[in-house]
Amino acid sequence: MKEQLIKTIADMNEEEALKLAQAMLDAGEDPQTVLDAGKEAMTLVGERYEHKEFFLPELIIAGDMLKAIGDLVKPKLLAQAAQSEPLGKVVLGTVAGDIHDLGKDIVGFMLDVNNFEVVDLGVDVAAEKFVRAIQDAKPDVVGLSGFLTLAFDQMKVTVEAIKEAGLRDRVKIMIGGAIMDDTAAQYVGADAYGPDATAAVKLAKSWTGGK
Amino acid sequence: MSEKSPAELYAERVKRVLDVAALRVPDRVPVFGPYQLYPYTFAGVTFVDAMNDYALAREACHKFQDYFQPDLDFGPILAYPAPAMELLDIKWFKWPGHGLDDNTMYQYIESENMTADEYDEFVYDPSHFLMAKWLPRSFPPLQGLAGWPAVRTFMWFGWTGGFVGLASPDVQQALRNAAAAGEELGRWFASIGQYAGEMVAKGTPQLYAAFDWPPFDIIGDTLRGTRQILADMRRRPDKLHAALEVATRIFVEYGSGAAGAELPLCWIWMHKGTRNFMSDAQFKEFYWPYLRQGMLALIDKGIIPVVYCEADVESRLEDFADVPPGKVIYHVSTTDMVKAKAVLGGIAAIAGNVPNVILLSGTPDDVREYCQKLIDTAGKDGGFIMDAAVMLDEARPENLKAMIDFTKEYGVYR
Numbered sequence: 001m002k003e004q005l006i007k008t009i010a011d012m013n014e015e016e017a018l019k020l021a022q023a024m025l026d027a028g029e030d031p032q033t034v035l036d037a038g039k040e041a042m043t044l045v046g047e048r049y050e051h052k053e054f055f056l057p058e059l060i061i062a063g064d065m066l067k068a069i070g071d072l073v074k075p076k077l078l079a080q081a082a083q084s085e086p087l088g089k090v091v092l093g094t095v096a097g098d099i100h101d102l103g104k105d106i107v108g109f110m111l112d113v114n115n116f117e118v119v120d121l122g123v124d125v126a127a128e129k130f131v132r133a134i135q136d137a138k139p140d141v142v143g144l145s146g147f148l149t150l151a152f153d154q155m156k157v158t159v160e161a162i163k164e165a166g167l168r169d170r171v172k173i174m175i176g177g178a179i180m181d182d183t184a185a186q187y188v189g190a191d192a193y194g195p196d197a198t199a200a201v202k203l204a205k206s207w208t209g210g211k
Numbered sequence: 212m213s214e215k216s217p218a219e220l221y222a223e224r225v226k227r228v229l230d231v232a233a234l235r236v237p238d239r240v241p242v243f244g245p246y247q248l249y250p251y252t253f254a255g256v257t258f259v260d261a262m263n264d265y266a267l268a269r270e271a272c273h274k275f276q277d278y279f280q281p282d283l284d285f286g287p288i289l290a291y292p293a294p295a296m297e298l299l300d301i302k303w304f305k306w307p308g309h310g311l312d313d314n315t316m317y318q319y320i321e322s323e324n325m326t327a328d329e330y331d332e333f334v335y336d337p338s339h340f341l342m343a344k345w346l347p348r349s350f351p352p353l354q355g356l357a358g359w360p361a362v363r364t365f366m367w368f369g370w371t372g373g374f375v376g377l378a379s380p381d382v383q384q385a386l387r388n389a390a391a392a393g394e395e396l397g398r399w400f401a402s403i404g405q406y407a408g409e410m411v412a413k414g415t416p417q418l419y420a421a422f423d424w425p426p427f428d429i430i431g432d433t434l435r436g437t438r439q440i441l442a443d444m445r446r447r448p449d450k451l452h453a454a455l456e457v458a459t460r461i462f463v464e465y466g467s468g469a470a471g472a473e474l475p476l477c478w479i480w481m482h483k484g485t486r487n488f489m490s491d492a493q494f495k496e497f498y499w500p501y502l503r504q505g506m507l508a509l510i511d512k513g514i515i516p517v518v519y520c521e522a523d524v525e526s527r528l529e530d531f532a533d534v535p536p537g538k539v540i541y542h543v544s545t546t547d548m549v550k551a552k553a554v555l556g557g558i559a560a561i562a563g564n565v566p567n568v569i570l571l572s573g574t575p576d577d578v579r580e581y582c583q584k585l586i587d588t589a590g591k592d593g594g595f596i597m598d599a600a601v602m603l604d605e606a607r608p609e610n611l612k613a614m615i616d617f618t619k620e621y622g623v624y625r
Contacts (some may be wrong), residue, residue, distance in 0.1 A: 152568055
């Protein structure tokens with residue numbers, strides 16, 4: 001049944017997937033197996049996204065399915081299942097003055113299902129808040145998001161604040177947003193620009209690969 | 212240029228843009244006034260002041276126009292009227308002085324103002340849905356309109372039961388609040404009109420004769436919300452299609468305001484049709500056919516649709532090419548202009564796309580180098596308008612000046 005659940009989720013059959021997950025739990029299946037199926041389905045979804053078969057609608061629906069399945073499973077998870085060691089930690093936020101969250105949320109979700117620990121600082125995040133989060137959470141990667149042209153300068157300010165706090169060497173910084181590009185990454189002093197959520201996952205993996 | 216009268220300048224600029232749109236080679240590449248709130252940055256006026264003091268906003272736009280002299284001008288219409296927004300307490304925006312710093316660009320906030328099970332209601336009677344559901348949800352001072360009677364039921368004896376609904380104190384208060392906002396908007400539009408007249412007197416035509424939004428975005432922006440409409444393409448495609456048909460008729464209404472204008476540009480703000488939001492197949496099913504159908508109706512009225520894309524649209528170019536030649540202008544943001552020209556050349560004019568990051572952080576030489584490439588490639592044999600990739604809120608003045616002056620000099624067709 002697990003294989004069937006994986007396929008159902010990856011094929012975006014929302015209602016069927018929830019029914020199937022419930023049936024598995026009712027039949028006494030290990031709740032962890034149900035959760036694992038969700039994760040494995042997301043690998044397929046990620047591949048299809050990368051191959052441009054899937055776009056935001058499918059990521060949004062997959063996110064909703066995973067959440068709904070998580071809600072079904074939670075009461076049955078008697079003990080906290082041992083989580084596999086995360087690949088790394090990413091601090092994520094939309095820079096000060098900018099309140100767009102859709103792109104950032106999708107990146108956060110994709111990092112999460114790819115086994116990264118994500119600290120999401122939300123939107124309109126001041127440079128000092130990024131600095132504090134880096135000090136507290138000690139991430140490997142910092143992701144700066146921004147949709148508006150004001151984000152160019154705010155990202156620059158943020159990277160400079162990270163530098164001034166003596167933390168620049170400890171983190172890799174990636175940026176994303178509709179009008180961002182490699183020139184922008186260079187201007188703001190980031191390590192890389194990623195055009196979409198899978199690019200963000202790839203960057204984060206490339207930087208934490210040795211761990 | 213200084214020896215030409217304003218009337219001559221005006222006629223020359225109108226002709227230049229009409230030529231480009233029609234794919235006739237113009238005298239030179241036209242250059243747009245590519246801004247949102249940049250004039251205020253340039254004039255040292257904070258965004259909060261620009262949105263509250265209409266005279267100050269006009270003054271700043273004059274300063275911008277006098278100094279940079281682009282061919283066409285937006286004017287203060289994109290400095291939204293904060294006093295009216297305050298009166299309506301508009302829920303799907305934050306703006307300077309209302310949730311944002313005094314000098315931060317106003318921004319749209321996602322919200323769901325039509326639920327998934329309200330599609331049928333919208334399709335049945337969009338006006339009543341907007342009156343009784345969308346207005347109260349969007350503007351808290353208009354909450355009383357939730358009790359607004361459906362005018363479609365006023366016929367025959369229905370008027371008795373209909374008008375009695377207006378006796379409700381909540382409805383009456385909402386109408387008073389709406390009227391106050393209307394009066395404020397009257398002052399704002401008077402200011403916009405005054406400015407446009409002053410610009411004509413200086414020889415500068417307006418960049419827009421109407422604003423419009425693609426049918427998909429009409430449903431997706433302030434009704435369903437981005438996440439919801441994107442998922443609706445899979446969850447309830449039939450309901451969405453029915454709503455998009457209604458939205459296409461609304462699209463034509465919005466844009467028809469440009470009919471009969473000397474420069475009948477209908478500026479279409481394309482939001483969710485760009486690169487990352489949906490697949491090509493979804494674009495071809497839900498986005499493009501309705502936008503295309505609406506644009507054809509506008510073209511029939513002599514209107515020139517200007518599709519302003521907010522991000523890369525390379526994968527949409529083949530679809531964009533399916534329009535009658537010489538009738539549409541595509542403003543293609545960060546899309547590769549050589550590819551855009553290759554696909555759209557001979558079909559539609561393209562506008563753009565000096566990267567905003569270069570205007571902000573580069574040198575005038577960087578700008579000139581980029582513009583030269585654009586004119587040599589995208590500008591070959593006409594069909595091209597110089598502009599920033601996306602609308603400006605900030606830039607180094609010397610860079611913007613370099614973009615405009617260089618285009619006037621190097622962009623001449625011989």
